[in-house]
Amino acid sequence: MAPKRKAAAAAGRASKRVASGISTPVSVSDDEYPSASEAEESSGREGTPASGPKRKYEKHKYDEVVKKYQPSSYAKTKQVEGDGDPASRLFNPKHDFFNEPLKADHRLRPLWIDRYNGRVVLETFSPSFKQAQNFLINIAEPQSRTTNMHEYTISPHSLFAAVSVGLTEQDIVRQLELFSKTKVPDNIIEFVHEVTQSFGKVRLVLKHNRYFIESNDASVLQMLLQDPVIGPCRVEDSVDLTTEKASKMGGLVIPGTKDAVQNRQAAAQMEQQKRQQEDEDDSDDEYGGKEAEKDMTEFLREDEDEDELDQVHTFEIDGSKIQIVQEHCNVKLNLPLTEEYDFRADEQNATLDIDLRPSTQIRYYQEHALSKMFGNGRARSGIIVLPCGAGKTLVGITAACTEKKSVIVLCTSATSAGQWRSEFIKWSNINPDDVIIFTSTEKGRIPNRACIIVCTYSMVTQNTRRAHDSKQTMDQITGREWGLMVLDEVHVVPAEMFRRVTERIKTHSKLGLTATLLREDDKIKDLNFLIGPKLYEANWLQLSEEGHIARVQCAEVWCPMTTEFYAEYLGAKTTNKRSLLSTMNPRKFQACQFLIDFHERRGDKIIVFSDNVYALKQYAEGLKKPYIFGDTGQRERDNVLQNFQFNPAVSTVFLSKIGDTSLDLPEATCLIQISSHYGSRRQEAQRLGRILRAKRRNDEGFNAFFYSLVSKDTNEMYYSSKRQAFLVDQGYAFKVITHLNGIDRMPDLRFSTQEERMTLLTDVLLQSETAGEQENIVDDLFSDRTTFRKPGAGGKKIGNGVKRQAGTLSSLAGGEDMAYLEYARGSRSNKELAKGKNAFFRKEGRDKERRKQATMDMRNELG
Template sequence: MSDTKACIVQRDRTVLLECGHPGFEEARGKLAHFAELVKSPSAFHTYRITPLSLWNAASLGWTAEEIVDALASIARWEVPSALIQDIRSLVGRYGKLRIEVGKAEAGKLRLTASDPQLLDEVLAIPAVQASGLRRAAPEQAELDAVRRGRIKQELTRLGYPVLDLAGYHEGQPLQLGWKAQGGSFALRDYQQAAADAFEGVAGSGGSGVLVLPCGAGKTVIGLGVLEKQQCECLILTSNATSVGQWIAELTDKTTLDPSQIGEYTGQKKEVRPVTVATYQILTHRRSKEDEFEHMRLFNERNWGLIIYDEVHLLPAPVFRATADIQATRRLGLTATLVREDGCEQDVFSLIGPKRYEMPWKELESMGWIAKVECTEVRVAMEPELREAYAYAEGKEKFRIAAENPGKLEVVRRLLAKHPEESVLIIGQYIDQLKQLSESLGIPLISGRMAHKERGRLYESFKRGEIRVLAVSKVANFAVDLPDASVAIEISGSFGSRQEEAQRLGRILRPKNGNNRAYFYALVSQESKEEDFAIRRQLFLVEQGYEYSVRYDSDPGLFRSGASHERASSHPAKDRPIPDLKEASSRP
């Protein structure tokens, strides 16, 4: 026991981390491996240890004793014995159920339990009984191979994670290599480590998720896995812009001929040895009663690998299709496993467990991504707007605060502060962005703009012909603008943690000179926007970023060359994180 350590570890699986403690950074680094940040007031950050956080840790090689030892090394007082038992029990479940190749007829697999009693428990569950599992031995049950994904999904939801060792079919062979670019191309060390982690050992690899910051080169890691597998591949990503970027990387860095690479979007329907498609086209249907006709793409060719880019955005219909193709290798790429719909367990069971994670700040220390100074700017509301806000309800209340006209003047002054920087102004509401675009005389990119025109503006921004660009949420994902060094967020989607992380990711590419970037989040003072800002920032705070809180009345905020003041993430208050489901009903 030591009252000098940074954490208070509690029986209910929560951990309180003292922010001002000298051991804060060390403790945060350890907690990130097996706990999730749920609150971040200035005095104590609150972490929660969950079954999924423990199973992901186990998939990365952590044992229960290593987790308990890590907690003990940062705990102010003794770790509660009941919590130690919980950790041992939950981590111990990982690997006790295994799906393996059956010895019976083709099309059958076996579910093997570590002991007969565990299999008794599993077979007593009504949902499992309905799946067609049949006991074949005291510790084994037989299942149809086509139900492999459904059974993993159901058992994970019920608290029984399954280690899938049934292997994968090879798919149609495809020969490719790295294209020489003034010498042989090679992955960076951490990129190679990520690709190797996907491979796993002794049959444990071949499916799973790699988690790396925006700007870390996840696309190149995907190409590295494809180059290793030497097979036909289906790549699924978030939007048409990202499809173009994947195709450009495939063409630029591999020996694949352009005729071997297909685009499957709303504009084109090319099915080739390597095909890049969007989630939107897969989930498109003419009416709610119609089937998802483009889901047939999963079976159009003998794919040996499916890559799910931005896997945290995976729509529910794609989950269902993925449950039926568990014999195909599956690679998930993402900057954050956070999902606002609570479906993280489905990613775990159907795409695979976390195989590799690179902390954002660690990559920053290596110089591979920019150092970002984050500032929450609180903007006052004029009396008339304050009155309208007071009488509004639900989502309308939030929108009035988000579209505060006072933000325009703050944006003007921030642009004056960064006269030589390339700036992205990102917002949620088109009307607000249009008004800002017209007032500042800058171009606006939205989802309504043709892809060709979007591409032209992006290229002009890259070449420095356009210094400031306003963008809607179409720029949240997969937009490669390496020279952007300032992002000003004027509105967002309530408390979306993934959106905040992705928007900051737009400016993470390494920069010439001091390798520094600036992220400003504008929120209306004393409004629901402040509450949601706390939630939005949770993931980034967990990664080690700190938001200083400034006010639009502070002249020092806009002083050119002013030093960034180090501050705690939020003022000294512990407000609850708002529930997104209650956004429309709360006052």
């Protein structure tokens, strides 16, 4: 009998894994699922009855809203399908380009363009790869950058960023045609035309603590004034339109670059020549003679010509209605307001005496990122994405040195705030008294002069009553203009919090810094509206190959569960208990011990991460290593970190999730992860960043190592593949290790006997349900989302630690820093409360504990 043929893969379905490792992750993107229109077409073919008039109206309204945000909307006619080849039946007809005509020299061109979703595939082995990559970074958002292929998406926000750095519609289409292997699809050209015509026409400017909308085209502003929403937002006493001279563009030199060094040297030479000229000049002319007068006359004439050519039109809007205007322009009118700050022409705000130290020189990619921010001589608001360890902090400091106006820096925790202050003093010549920290534990006095404030998000967005000193400081912050707002770790802040920040603090420009511009929900898109477009994103693999960040070998170590632990794991009724059993797996403990011993003998500095505090203490105390978690005192914490960095006898430190973003340990070369936060891709990337700083040792091949220990046949393997998706898209490959060679011969290996394992299991089972929970860190913005804390009580929890709120499945899957958990019926806190009400319940509890202990003893005797 002939073998049965498998059904063809459904169009649009995610493909099966083809990589070598069983646990090799795959990232699933939205375009791999059928769109709403495709689903409706398919349902109609299957005989689904037609929708009613209301449904048709809603669909038409929805299509009108999203039309200009999808390249596929500009495809006017359906492409003629060819015969294809035998593989064509495996592909959706929309994505089968078998019959697409190629250019004669297509082998020299590196780009493929998908007309239906704006995806661009770039070949890294093409001769023109470098030029094409530099172009795509400006007009598209990178999705995946592996060794041989890169994938980008052309989106409205990426084209917005392209227009903001000076690219025109003609520039974009011409370059796409130059690099593309095929003719650029007409719908892509139309999409670029529609988007570029909308973006960059109107700008939002803050002058003298007043908001203005300006444009080079007066007709656009007249249209806005006639709009029923924006018209009433105009300040009533202001003139309809005012015309003024446009600020002088260009001529700006970013500190820390080669141009800055050359300018400094040229200025010194000119100063020296000027002094020599003054010594030799015997002229009595007060203004330097007739030649100088002639030069000044020519300069004034040139200045008058510029005044006639460069003009902008503006009108003032009410500052309290700025969010209404921004939302209406972005969503309804498709005319996003770009925020630009002409800091060189700002005479209202005091100048900050700050500059980079002469010995400080920024790297080329940092200069490239800052050039996108200051490309036209003004400061644009936007987001810069750099890997951990690539110098994001220095980018923020250089931006502050370029503007030379008052700066406010927002951080995630008090520890980060202290590090930002130290970095400002280290890299710039700022007066230490002008850098003030404003956190829950440290509240410096804000001077009336230009200064730098470093504070936490929670201090700015707090809605409860403040202490007198805190309220006075906040009044000072909200009552003045700020030249630059730097938002550290911008990806993890909820949109609602940003709205409160932008409402309370008036700032001319905003700069968001992050290493992982991703979330498990769709709120990452809010940053384009609240801050600005993504100005620059670096290539992780490229920086690694150039030596700017470490070369890391990533590995996933599979640790089999012992029989007794796995039996209890299968019988556990709650997620917390199962998580604790998989984390305390004796085989995982042994793997951790073996890897620590191996890398200590190599001379590495090792960080071991555990989100579970109970496991952290058990591992660290069992291996006699120092550890730090949220409740560790500041003095002890500093002592441990100093010994780790400078004492050769201390090569390993155990950290809870407090070390994800708050600690700077450049000496670390090896990282071992024994427990983590479910499927968080962001946390995986942040932890890898702890060892990404360029290493002093120049070993051939890899000079840093990242191990993720997972217990086999548990939920850890599922979450591990989800966590790795972002790093795989950055080009990192995870090697799967199923057996550590030499671990069986290691002396003093813990839990090598049945008695030791049963003792450990008994201790784990006797732990309460809270032992399997994630750590809550006091004064950390992202650790305290689901518990209520009593203010002034040292972070003590009140209530049952539950906060009810509406959410979506994407939120429960890891978005908004939440996760779906299973709980047994009833609250354990209520049970404990009931026990304490009567002596009878206390006696029943003691009897239950005795029976449980007797069962454990009997099991040990039988084992």
